[in-house]
Each structure stands twice: as C-alpha cells, then as structure tokens.
Amino acid sequence: MSVADSSEEVCDGYRPPLQQTMIIRARIVVTMDGPPVENGAIVISGNRVVDVGKFPEISARHSSRKIVDLGKRALLPGLINAHCHLDYTCLRGQIRPKKSFADWIRAINSAKANLSPEDYIASVNEGFAEAARFGTTTIVNLCAFPELVAQIDEPIRAWWFGELIDVRGSDRANEIVDLAVRSLKPKQNWGLAPHALFTASPNLFRHCEEIARRGNILLTTHLAESYEEFLMFCEASGPLYEFLKEIGRDMSDCGRRTPLAIFLGASGGSTRESFRSRAQTNWIVAHLNELAESDWDLLATSTEVAGGGSTAKFALVHCPRSHKYFGHSPFQFEKFRERGFNICLGTDSLASNVDLNLFAEMRQFQETFLKISPEDILSMATVNPARALRQETRLGKIRPGFYADLITVPCESSSNVFEEIVAFDQPVDWLMTDGEVRSK
Numbered sequence: 001m002s003v004a005d006s007s008e009e010v011c012d013g014y015r016p017p018l019q020q021t022m023i024i025r026a027r028i029v030v031t032m033d034g035p036p037v038e039n040g041a042i043v044i045s046g047n048r049v050v051d052v053g054k055f056p057e058i059s060a061r062h063s064s065r066k067i068v069d070l071g072k073r074a075l076l077p078g079l080i081n082a083h084c085h086l087d088y089t090c091l092r093g094q095i096r097p098k099k100s101f102a103d104w105i106r107a108i109n110s111a112k113a114n115l116s117p118e119d120y121i122a123s124v125n126e127g128f129a130e131a132a133r134f135g136t137t138t139i140v141n142l143c144a145f146p147e148l149v150a151q152i153d154e155p156i157r158a159w160w161f162g163e164l165i166d167v168r169g170s171d172r173a174n175e176i177v178d179l180a181v182r183s184l185k186p187k188q189n190w191g192l193a194p195h196a197l198f199t200a201s202p203n204l205f206r207h208c209e210e211i212a213r214r215g216n217i218l219l220t221t222h223l224a225e226s227y228e229e230f231l232m233f234c235e236a237s238g239p240l241y242e243f244l245k246e247i248g249r250d251m252s253d254c255g256r257r258t259p260l261a262i263f264l265g266a267s268g269g270s271t272r273e274s275f276r277s278r279a280q281t282n283w284i285v286a287h288l289n290e291l292a293e294s295d296w297d298l299l300a301t302s303t304e305v306a307g308g309g310s311t312a313k314f315a316l317v318h319c320p321r322s323h324k325y326f327g328h329s330p331f332q333f334e335k336f337r338e339r340g341f342n343i344c345l346g347t348d349s350l351a352s353n354v355d356l357n358l359f360a361e362m363r364q365f366q367e368t369f370l371k372i373s374p375e376d377i378l379s380m381a382t383v384n385p386a387r388a389l390r391q392e393t394r395l396g397k398i399r400p401g402f403y404a405d406l407i408t409v410p411c412e413s414s415s416n417v418f419e420e421i422v423a424f425d426q427p428v429d430w431l432m433t434d435g436e437v438r439s440k
Contacts (some may be wrong), residue, residue, distance in 0.1 A: 021045040023067045024406070025055050026075035030421065031398040032382050038414050040075070047435035052398055070408050070430065073418050074380075077396055078137025078156075078336045078405035078433065079358045080385035083220070083286045083317040083346025085163070086127030086141050087120050093348040097265070097325055102239040103227040104326070108351050112144075120145055124152055127356060131347075132156050132228050132438060134357040135428040137405040138395060140284065140317075140346070142193045142220065146183035155432050157405065159389060160184055161193035161220050170201035177207045185356040189389075191218035194217045197245060197259055198229060209281045217352040218282045218389065224259040227329060233259050234292070258294045260288070276282070283314035284388050286346065290327040290334075299339060315342045315388030318380075320364035322348035331370055344385040345377075362422045374418035 023042050029040030031052060041058040043065065044352040051058060059067070091111055096283055098104040100345035115123075126142070131139055138157040145150055146162035162180035166173050177192065184190035192208040194200035200221075212219050224230060231238030236255030245251050253262065263285075299313075318331050345355055345361045359383045365377055386396025394403050409421055431439045 003066075010201050021050070021062070021065050022063055023058055023065045024070065025058075025067060025074045026070040026408060027411050028074045028417055029398060030074050030076040030378075030417060032077055032379065033397040033399045036074075036417055040115070042075070042406075044432075044435055046206075047404050048400075049398055049402050049404055050400055052400065066332070066422070072411055073408040073430070074408060074411035074421060074422065075408050077382045077397070077398055077402075078173075078407050078431065079135045079381045080138040080140075080344075080389070080396060081136045081346055081356070081358055082140050082284065082315075082344035082385040082388060083347035083348060084131070084139055084141050084356065085144075085321055085351070085368075086124040086139070087144050088349040088351040089121065089127035090115070090119060090123040090350075091355065093431055095351050097327070100239040101326065102243040102297075105240075105243065111351070115289075117148055120148055121151055124148075128152075128155050128158075131356040131425045132361060132431060132433075134355070135358065135407040135409075135431065136358055137153070137407065137431065137433045138385070138389075142407060146180040147253045149187060150184060155438060157189070157395075157403075158187075159189040159191060159218070160187050161191045161218075163193045163195050164204055165195045165199045166204050166410050167199045167244070168247065170203055170250070173201050173203035174207050177204060177211065181211060189222060193220045196222040196225070196229070196359070197253075197262055198232060198240065198249070202253075216283060220284040220286065221261055221263075223285045224290045225289055225328070226326065227290050229259055230290040230292075232397065232403065233257060233262060258292050258295055260291060261298055264298055273376065282390065284317060285314045286317045286319070286348075287323075287328075288316055289323065289331055291332065296335065312338075313341050314343060315386075316385075317344045317346045317388075318365070319346045319348040319353075320361050320368065321354070322352040324364065325352045331368075333372075341381055342384050342387055344388050346379045357432065359422070359424050366422055374422040377422055378418060404432055406432040 020074045022313045023041050024044060025041040029037040037054060039055050041055040042049055043058060043062050050192060094111055095107045115287060132155060134154060140159045142161045142163040149160050162184050164176055164180055166176055180192060193206045194208050208219055228238045228240035232241040233254055241254060316336060323331060345358060347356050347358065347361055362377045362381060371400055383396040386392050395405060408430065409424045411420055
C-alpha cells in the first residue's frame with residue numbers, strides 16, 4: 001500500500017533532526033499497550049511518541065509531516081535487557097562450563113586478572129554495540145569498575161549499577177560504596193549492586209540500602225543463583241563454601257538459613273521489621289534459582305508485611321541461556337507468576353553466554369516454558385523491565401508521552417506477529433533510541 005500522495009515526502013530510513021516531527025509507518029505496530037495496530041503509524045516529535053493509530057487516521061491528523069515507510073515490518077518497543085555485565089564481553093568463549101560454580105568463579109577471576117582498564121572500556125563499548133545490533137535499546141549493566149564509566153558514552157539507554165564486593169575487607173564497606181556513588185552520580189541513570197550475599201558483607205548491603213532510600217535509587221544483586229550457594233548458607237558445606245573459606249571470608253553466617261531468608265532478614269522476632277525495611281527499597285533480584293519450601297512462605301509473608309500486591313515485591317530477572325550454561329535447578333516461573341512477581345529477562349554476561357541477543361533469550365525461555373504465550377514472553381523484555389526500572393510511563397510501550405525507543409522486525413503475517421517476533425533470529429536492521437535512528 002503506497003503512502004498517501006506524491007505531495008508527501010517518503011523518507012525510508014530518514015534520520016530527522018532531533019526536534020523534528022515525523023510519521024513512522026509499518027505493516028503492524030506492536031504497542032504492548034493493547035492489540036497490535038495493522039497498517040499502523042506513530043508520530044515522533046523530538047524524542048517522544050506523540051500519537052499512535054491507523055496510518056490513514058495518523059496521516060490525516062498530521063498531514064504536513066515527513067513519513068518514514070518501514071514496509072512489511074512490525075514496529076515495536078526497543079528491548080530492555082534487565083541484567084548484564086558488559087565488562088565481560090571480551091571473555092566470550094573463553095570460559096567453558098565447569099564442574100562447580102566455585103570453579104567457574106576461579107576461572108573468571110583468573111581471566112579478569114589479565115585485563116587492563118583499557119580492555120574493560122573496549123569490552124563495554126563492544127557490548128553496547130552488540131546489544132543494540134540485536135534490538136536492545138535499554139540495558140541494566142553491572143559494572144565492576146565504576147570509576148571507568150565516565151570514559152564511556154553509551155549509544156543506547158543504560159542504567160549503570162556499580163557491582164560491589166568486600167569479601168576480603170568488610171571494614172571498608174562504606175568506603176567502597178561511597179567511591180562508587182561518586183563515580184556513578186554524573187550518569188543520568190545509576191544504582192548500586194552489592195554483588196551477592198557470599199561476596200558482599202551485611203555492612204555493604206546496609207549502606208547501599210541507606211543510600212538508596214535517601215536518594216530514591218535502585219539496587220540489584222545476585223541471589224540464590226546456584227545450588228552451591230544454597231549449600232553454603234544452609235549447611236556450611238560444598239565447593240563454594242570451601243573456596244570462600246580458603247580465601248579468608250568470615251563464614252559465621254553459614255549453616256543456618258537459606259540465601260533468601262538471609263536477604264529478607266528472616267530471623268526471630270525481627271522478621272516483620274526486616275521485611276518492612278527491605279520493602280521500602282527498590283530491588284531488582286537476578287536468578288533466584290534455589291529455594292527451599294520454607295522460602296515460599298517467606299515470600300508470602302514479605303508481601304503481606306509490605307502491603308500486598310506485585311508492587312510490594314522485588315523485581316526478578318531470569319537469564320535463560322546463562323541458566324542453561326550452568327545447569328541450575330529449574331526456574332520456578334509459574335510459582336513466581338502465580339504470586340504476582342514482575343519477571344524480566346536478561347542475558348547475563350558473555351562469560352556464561354554466547355551473545356547479547358534478547359531474542360535468543362526469549363526463544364530459550366519459550367523452549368522451556370511451552371505454555372507461555374509469545375506476547376507474555378515479549379512483555380518480559382519490554383513492559384516488565386520498564387516497570388522494574390520504574391520507567392513504566394516512559395519505556396516498554398509505544399504510547400503517547402513515551403520515549404521513542406523503537407525497533408523493527410520483518411512481518412510476513414499480522415495474524416501471528418508475536419510468534420514472528422519471538423522467532424526472529426537476525427540482527428535488527430532499524431533501531432531508534434531517544435528519537436534518533438541509530439541503525440538502518
């Protein structure tokens with residue numbers, strides 16, 4: 001179907017000045033805010049979407065605007081990677097699966113020992129470019145060296161989380177956190193990431209939470225990722241326990257509670273107060289693969305104390321291909337969904353994955369959870385992570401007032417567009433972030 005008439009300028013692949021208003025037309029517009037719009041179009045002004053609808057209606061309301069006709073494609077919100085470590089892009093293919101999680105930690109520590117600051121910066125830049133190539137327009141990046149982020153200009157929207165570890169020096173927890181804050185503050189979007197319960201001290205977690213509550217910033221962490229972590233905290237045994245004991249970690253918190261119970265502060269009479277305190281902080285939790293039956297009761301109690309409803313829970317990130325790489329216990333998606341958790345998808349790092357392709361993560365998830373609809377799977381890479389980042393009024397949908405962060409994929413049939421999107425297995429050939437076309 002041709003565009004209106006010859007008096008209108010057809011600008012296939014046109015890249016407008018930042019503040020120019022333009023119409024973008026596609027075979028179908030997948031808004032994630034209602035049914036897909038066939039023969040759809042949107043209007044972009046500057047870096048925002050200002051109108052969405054059928055092309056004839058849009059072109060009538062905005063008759064003097066330039067038009068980009070994307071042809072037989074689906075136009076959809078850019079993907080949001082809810083958990084990644086771009087620092088390790090350069091480690092792709094270097095660390096084969098190990099017999100134990102502790103052995104993998106040893107291997108990645110050994111590989112990191114040979115990297116210079118310049119290597120890390122190059123790795124992050126390469127990771128940004130790869131993520132964008134596969135349709136990611138927003139990424140949650142955990143950075144091991146926050147002091148380097150000032151040297152990086154991200155080409156897509158990024159949330160920088162300083163990944164913090166004090167396993168060998170918990171007396172320096174406040175200093176470590178404060179240094180990270182000073183490095184990250186110049187960035188528009190930033191947060192803190194105490195790495196995990198087994199590498200970050202209670203003092204470090206507490207100081208991060210104090211700063212988060214004062215500054216209304218986000219926090220993220222790895223939790224209950226491996227069975228070895230579960231054994232370490234529940235039984236004071238296993239390869240991870242032995243490894244950390246060997247390097248001098250204080251192991252006095254081991255042998256009594258599950259990782260989730262420790263995270264939620266579930267101990268004696270202070271349980272409800274601890275739940276209430278943690279619920280006041282915005283957490284994005286990665287993994288949560290290893291839970292005891294008692295943990296499900298704790299999750300119910302934490303929700304009750306926090307006031308009920310999905311907004312009272314931390315967001316949860318599942319990384320399907322990294323999960324498969326490690327051979328973790330099955331992810332309890334249905335149980336989490338029944339309890340109202342906001343579940344997002346991430347790639348994790350290339351130390352446990354082959355690329356930064358969220359379409360591949362969606363396909364891996366679909367192979368594991370056959371009953372979940374393609375639309376719900378796509379939500380875990382758009383709407384859900386936008387909500388986790390508290391950007392549900394700006395990102396994850398195509399809607400007036402939202403950022404113009406958009407991608408396209410080929411669309412042969414509008415009857416199964418979500419299936420086509422999840423099945424897509426190539427780099428995207430058109431991507432817009434903040435109202436600017438970055439690739440075409």
